[in-house]
Amino acid sequence: MENLKIDHVKLDDVVQLQNIGRQTFTETFSAVNTEENMAKYIEVSFSLGTLAAELSNKLSQFYFAVLDGEVIGYLKLNFGQAQTEIKDNNALEIERIYVSKEFQGKKVGQLLYNKAIQIAQQVGVNHVWLGVWEKNHKAISFYKKNGFMEFDRHIFKLGTDDQIDIMMKNVLKNE
Template identity: 55%
Template sequence: MSEIEIKKASLYDLEVLQIISIQTFSETFAEVNTPENIENYNRESFNLEQLTSEITNPNSQFFIAYSDSEPIGYLKLNFGNAQTEILNDNALEIHRIYVSQAFHGKKVGQLLVDKAIQIAQQTTSDYIWLGVWEENHRALRFYTKNGFITFDKHVFILGDEEQTDLLMKLDVNKKS
């Protein structure tokens, strides 16, 4: 396998970001959700207008993972008021982290989480948090292995279905 490169995304990367977002979300959830719900989510969340709004938000950052110049995954971080829930102004949210199915098990997700931890430490965030669907057992094992602990839950609406996301966090800059 070639070396994985992680690059910060900009408006220049908008179409690449849209393609990898739709691809990875669909690969991750299409088998366990209706085609209509997946299609609606992709259309609402990953249209160019929505992604432009997110990528130009000064409190959000995107990183795209590449293998041989091909996008294979991405990470979206939110700070401050860009967080989907304001649990702590000084927290960092992993809003999205997805890897192409062909690269599952090849440490790409680990590289993306490591990038989030590095940024959280640089920005002296108190902790990193994220929401993960309670039925996404692979992701839950991955985050638990990385030291994240469940601390709450919330409802995630996917089309006409309510799903429960577990909220998990990782302390990164403990106060002495």
């Protein structure tokens, strides 16, 4: 993966973001959710309008993992009031880390995660937090390996299905 680059996503990249977002979300969750719930979620969350608004929010940042010119994954970070749950100026939310199935297990997710931690340290937040579906054992294991601990739970709505997300955080410096 020495040719892998982490690039900041700009508004002009919205179609590429939509493509990788839809692809990776479908690869990750379609086998364990109904087609209707997947379609409903993807239609809203990965519409060009929704993604353009997220890209335009100065308190959110997106990064692509690019290998030989191909986008193979992405990262979304939220600061301050852009955070989905905890609106803490001393925290950073990792809202999304997704890697295309073909490149999972090749350290791409780790590189995206490392980028998130680098940014968190640059801006001086106390902790990084995220929500991860309770049935996504692979992701939970990844975050635990990287120092995250469970601190709460919340509901994530996928179409009409209320799912439980485990909220996890990694304390970077004492609060």
